Amino acid sequence: xxTTTFRVFRFQPDSGETxxxxxDFNLDHEDKTTVLDALLRLxxxxxxxxxxxxxxxxxxxxxxxxxxxxxTVLACMTQVEEAKAESGxxxxxxxxxxNFPPIKDLVVDMTSFWEKFKAVKPFLIPxxxxxxxxxLVPKAAMEKVAKESACILCAACYSExxxxxxxxxxxxxxxxxxxxxxxxxxxxxxxxxxxxxxxxEHGVWDCTRCMFCNxxxxxxxxxxxxxxxLGAIAFQEKVxxxxxxxxxxxxxxxxxxxxxxxxxxxxxxxxxVGGAFNAPLALRMLQKGKLPVSPLTHRVKNRDQxxxxxxxxxxxx
Amino acid sequence: xxxxFAYYPGCVAEFSSKELNATTKALAPMLxxxxxxxxxxxxxGAGDIAEAKPNLxxxxxxxxxxxxxxxxxxxxxxxxxxxxxxxRANKMVKEDPRLLEQVNGELVNAGAxxxxxxxxxxxxxxxxxxxxGLSLLEQKGPRGLNGLKVAPYYGCQLLRPSSVMxxxxxxxxxxxxxxxxxxxxxxxxxxxxxxxxxxxxILAREEVALKESHVALSGARDAGAQxxxxxxxxxxxxxxxxxxxxxxxxxxxxxxxVLHLPQLIGLALGMPTQTMEFKRHFTSMDGVLETVGA
Numbered sequence: 001x002x003t004t005t006f007r008v009f010r011f012q013p014d015s016g017e018t019x020x021x022x023x024d025f026n027l028d029h030e031d032k033t034t035v036l037d038a039l040l041r042l043x044x045x046x047x048x049x050x051x052x053x054x055x056x057x058x059x060x061x062x063x064x065x066x067x068x069x070x071x072t073v074l075a076c077m078t079q080v081e082e083a084k085a086e087s088g089x090x091x092x093x094x095x096x097x098x099n100f101p102p103i104k105d106l107v108v109d110m111t112s113f114w115e116k117f118k119a120v121k122p123f124l125i126p127x128x129x130x131x132x133x134x135x136l137v138p139k140a141a142m143e144k145v146a147k148e149s150a151c152i153l154c155a156a157c158y159s160e161x162x163x164x165x166x167x168x169x170x171x172x173x174x175x176x177x178x179x180x181x182x183x184x185x186x187x188x189x190x191x192x193x194x195x196x197x198x199x200x201e202h203g204v205w206d207c208t209r210c211m212f213c214n215x216x217x218x219x220x221x222x223x224x225x226x227x228x229x230l231g232a233i234a235f236q237e238k239v240x241x242x243x244x245x246x247x248x249x250x251x252x253x254x255x256x257x258x259x260x261x262x263x264x265x266x267x268x269x270x271x272x273v274g275g276a277f278n279a280p281l282a283l284r285m286l287q288k289g290k291l292p293v294s295p296l297t298h299r300v301k302n303r304d305q306x307x308x309x310x311x312x313x314x315x316x317x
Numbered sequence: 318x319x320x321x322f323a324y325y326p327g328c329v330a331e332f333s334s335k336e337l338n339a340t341t342k343a344l345a346p347m348l349x350x351x352x353x354x355x356x357x358x359x360x361x362g363a364g365d366i367a368e369a370k371p372n373l374x375x376x377x378x379x380x381x382x383x384x385x386x387x388x389x390x391x392x393x394x395x396x397x398x399x400x401x402x403x404x405r406a407n408k409m410v411k412e413d414p415r416l417l418e419q420v421n422g423e424l425v426n427a428g429a430x431x432x433x434x435x436x437x438x439x440x441x442x443x444x445x446x447x448x449x450g451l452s453l454l455e456q457k458g459p460r461g462l463n464g465l466k467v468a469p470y471y472g473c474q475l476l477r478p479s480s481v482m483x484x485x486x487x488x489x490x491x492x493x494x495x496x497x498x499x500x501x502x503x504x505x506x507x508x509x510x511x512x513x514x515x516x517x518x519i520l521a522r523e524e525v526a527l528k529e530s531h532v533a534l535s536g537a538r539d540a541g542a543q544x545x546x547x548x549x550x551x552x553x554x555x556x557x558x559x560x561x562x563x564x565x566x567x568x569x570x571x572x573x574x575v576l577h578l579p580q581l582i583g584l585a586l587g588m589p590t591q592t593m594e595f596k597r598h599f600t601s602m603d604g605v606l607e608t609v610g611a
Contacts, residue, residue: 011414070508071488087489159593162473166528206426208529209364211477215487222478226439229366243521251365255377259359261328267606270520278523284538285558290333298332308427313373 003028004068004080006038006092011102012049020102022093023047033095036064036075038050039106053103059218062154066106072159074218078246097159098169116171118297119196120179127189135187148181157223167203173213173223176204177282180226183233183268184317193237195230204230205244232317246270252310258297259306268289318344318537322393322439323345324352324452325403328360330395336594337550339393339507340579341441343592348445348453348582352393357384361402364517377421391437395579398484399470399515401436401474405481410434436577437452440475442578443450443484446492451499459585461501465608467581468542469493470574471551473513483599485570487511493546500585506541509536514555526565530555532545534563534571542604553577557599574600584609 004027005288009048011020021094033041055061057076064075069087078104095252098195100108125137142149158172164170181193198204204227213223217280231248234240239247250269254262267282268275285291300306343350351437358381360366366375381403394400410417411434421431444450468489476487486491490511494504495586512533515526534556537545548555559574564570576584580593590611596604 026319054412082484086486141422154558162515162529162532163525164520165532166515167522167525170525181356206518206525207519208513208515208526210473210529212473214478214480223479228364228371232371234370244518245369247518247521248365248369251360251362252369255360255362255366261363263328267520274523275520281558281562284599285333288599289335290554290597291333298328300359302429305357305427305429306359306377306399307555309376309380309423309429310373312426313370313376313423315370315372317371 001080001106002031004038004084005091006042007091008039008042008105009095009102010049010105012104014104015049019130026183032080033080033109034076035066035068035080035083035092038080039075039275051107052105059093060152062152065097065154065156065159067093067159069093069108070095072097072156072216074154074156077218082307088293096192097155099158099161099164100155111161112168113158113174116175119171120175121194122175122178122182124185125190128290130280134305137186145181145184146220147221148177151177151181151221151223152219154218156216156218156219157221160212160216162210162212163206163208165201167206170206171198171202172258173227174221176230177223177226179231183230191233192239195234196230198230199234199239199245200244203242204234205242205247226282231315232315236315236317241287243271243274254297255306256310259300259303260298262297319349319351321351321353321390323355323388323390325355325358325381325385325392325394327394327396327399327550328363329554332555334550334577336581336597337395337553337577338574339589340577340583340593343563343588344579344586346362346584347457347586347588350444353388353390355381355384355388361399363398364402366400370501373403375406375409376382376420376423378403379410379417379432380424380429382407382438383424383430386432386436388428388454389411391439394438394440395471395548395577397440397474399552400438400440401481407438408481408603416476418593423504440548442492442496445582446495447480451495454496454499457586459500460587462581462585463498463501463609465502465539465578465605466505466543467497467502468507468537468540468545469510470537470545470552470575471498471511472549472557473511475548476511493548496553497546500582502581502585505537505540506538507536507542509533514549516551516555516596518523519555519589524566526555527559527566531560531563531567531569534560534573535567535569538571542573543572543608544602545574546578546581548578550577560600572600574602574605576605586611587611590591
């Protein structure tokens with residue numbers, strides 16, 4: 001048996017509470033109790049008004065994501081004693097997931113999440129008439145999208161997404177994991193259109209690579225990797241007009257011409273129009289010696305090997 | 318005998334942020350480290366080449382690992398992004414012999430040396446934030462930071478994904494704190510220390526990126542820091558070179574000088590300030606130098 005203090009986020013606007021606050025509950029519990037079991041016991045035994053979203057209790061439905069001592073987890077998958085040991089604290093602070101407005105206690109409004117999910121067209125769009133029997137796919141082809149198919153839409157990846165915090169319209173990790181899951185499905189006929197759809201202003205090139213999504217995903221989906229693969233699909237489909245794609249292109253050109261980064265090229269090529277507005281910063285960087293005066297490339301030894309690799313290595317995305 | 322490393326400074330430290338490279342090279346002999354140059358090493362791709370051509374990213378990074386292997390030394394980096402890209406490629410081929418065979422096929426076809434999978438990639442911070450590293454610093458008798466209040470700023474890619482990086486708890490890192498304390502500084506703790514600086518998208522999505530760096534800059538300021546320290550030159554550019562733009566966008570003042578990790582150590586060990594090239598920084602270091610007595 002163990003005793004834990006749960007510091008739970010409370011917010012009940014329907015009851016006239018305009019300010020959110022944290023409320024402490026003490027609970028004696030078994031050593032293997034999960035955070036979700038503990039929250040449900042608090043609801044049953046101490047405060048029936050505590051709002052918690054949950055369903056399956058076994059990490060399948062994706063309903064019970066929340067923050068435990070600041071880290072987004074599935075409450076049903078997290079043992080109280082383990083969370084205490086990990087954070088070195090006898091108190092567990094439980095908050096709703098981040099980047100969504102709270103509705104009541106631990107329940108958040110996920111409308112924007114579902115809108116973004118729908119916007120990536122998370123379903124197969126095959127070409128031509130439906131066959132008489134099912135569309136068969138070789139096992140190896142499905143293995144390409146196996147990780148992404150494991151997404152349970154719990155939104156743990158959105159909770160701490162740094163790009164989403166800065167740009168609430170960023171489509172975001174889970175939606176793009178699903179986007180990749182269909183863009184890379186050999187039965188789907190919309191690969192190029194998907195590349196265009198996902199490359200917009202708040203699309204794949206908005207991802208700042210903070211890696212929180214890969215770190216937090218409870219199912220090993222690695223949404224950042226899916227976003228990266230969507231970038232590669234965009235390159236394969238020659239959908240490369242976005243500034244983010246041009247930034248990546250500048251790295252490829254740097255590699256082709258010298259082997260190392262050409263800072264002038266990256267700056268100028270990524271955003272030739274908007275870059276003009278950055279002239280004062282560029283000037284200061286020149287003054288500080290942070291931009292090279294000469295546009296010459298930096299060349300590595302045995303550069304012919306690099307040239308050959310660029311020519312020979314085939315992409316298999 | 319100094320500990321030898323194949324030195325991979327990365328493109329930003331080599332070109333834009335030369336002060337980082339210069340300070341690291343000056344610091345190494347003070348810490349009994351010998352940094353061996355890697356003349357064949359290309360850019361790691363910074364995540365951009367991985368995003369455009371993943372197989373090319375992997376092959377180019379394995380070529381870098383192979384050069385170090387030929388030199389008989391593990392790789393030392395001074396950049397979060399290089400560390401992640403090199404470690405990720407290393408993990409991919411070490412865990413999948415068939416993949417290593419394919420990549421080696423490409424390398425051999427291009428006249429490059431195949432990789433046998435024997436190299437480790439570490440960051441200067443990781444090397445120094447061990448008991449061995451900290452006692453090494455103590456032996457060097459640091460003059461100390463004189464209670465300088467330093468905000469540790471980790472950024473992202475030295476911590477996450479932990480399956481690739483794995484040096485410390487990505488949610489409660491302590492390596493920078495241990496170094497700051499060992500060098501006689503005071504830690505200014507704040508939530509934003511593990512958040513993103515926004516640099517990877519600063520050219521393509523400037524406003525989003527600056528809003529991201531605001532979280533860390535304002536957090537460090539509100540924690541009473543006199544200076545931030547970062548193990549990554551990309552974070553440094555976002556926090557230092559772009560700081561005025563972030564101030565203009567957010568309508569706030571940070572006035573926050575930012576140190577590269579080796580500069581913090583250099584200050585504590587009494588390295589001449591000219592060697593650390595603070596004149597290349599955007600935000601004045603005068604207050605920091607005054608506190609430290611440099």
